[in-house]
Amino acid sequence: MPEVGGSGERLSLFALNYHRYLPEMGVPVGTSNGYPRFVRYRIPYAVRELMPDRATMDLPPTEFEKAYRDQLGEVGVDAIRQRLEQIADDAGDRRLVLMCFEKLELGSPCHRTAFGSWWAEQTGEPVVELGPIGGVRSAGDR
Template structure:
């Protein structure tokens, strides 16, 4: 069994599950919890950050398609088994309570729902574009 969530590093709480880094870089600020798991393959490439949201989304989703849901699920299940908890929380930096913000964790969640049928709930507060379902 595998249950996926998303959140930002600063809003994550250990009671939510296992924190999993999906960013190229680790937080440079002190976290109140250990961050020992990472799936760097789920981080977008550096060159994507200069792109518009539609271009970024298309490029990132193409990368996810290339990895494939089977490989991603195996990697995430491995972490869940090692950690003894089926609840994995995929973390990045963006504060989605700000309606102007968007991030790859919700693009991943949308892709995952499209290819597996399984939803990935955001645990942090969401701004209006996400509440309206445009990226869920």
């Protein structure tokens, strides 16, 4: 059973690229190694535990996901959950939007989707991708 944070509500985790974020989606949380200079909103939180290390970033796509999952496994579910709960409690919002640069509709490999599948396997809790995937466009896309 998923842990319940200080507010008594479960975390709701979402994923998205920086370009598509809207404030009504939840709290923006950076998970990339760089800060997006092009955004016109504040990203008050970042989770270093979800940022791929430099060696992993340099791997070909076929090796990337395994190495990133190994990295997540070393950090562990409990440490990641604790950090996410800390952010949700601080922000006063249980909806966290985990963000990076990749545009999935362009077929880019992405650590946020690797994290989402790993998290669901480990916890039984989904990480819902809010953007279009693999060329499928969602309502409101330009």
